[in-house]
Amino acid sequence: MAEQVSTPSYQVYTKGIDYPKSKQEVISYVREHGAPDNVIRVMEEMQDRQFNSAADLARAFGDAKARIEGRR
Secondary structure, three states, rough: OOOOOOOOHHHHHHOOOOOOOOHHHHHHHHHHOOHHHHHHHHOOOOOOOEEEEHHHHHHHHHHHHHHHOOOO
């Protein structure tokens, strides 16, 4: 079974990110900062849009995580 990812855990990999960023820019940033595959998988499920703040990204991450967990 895939390791669970908590919403706050991804913040380690987004620390220092400058906003606004597109979904793909966020994914590239976290990859460069060593994010594990389970964090990247959740981010790939986020809506393809621009994120203007850490709070904006947190909401999108939480929504994507909830959708993934709902499929189990």
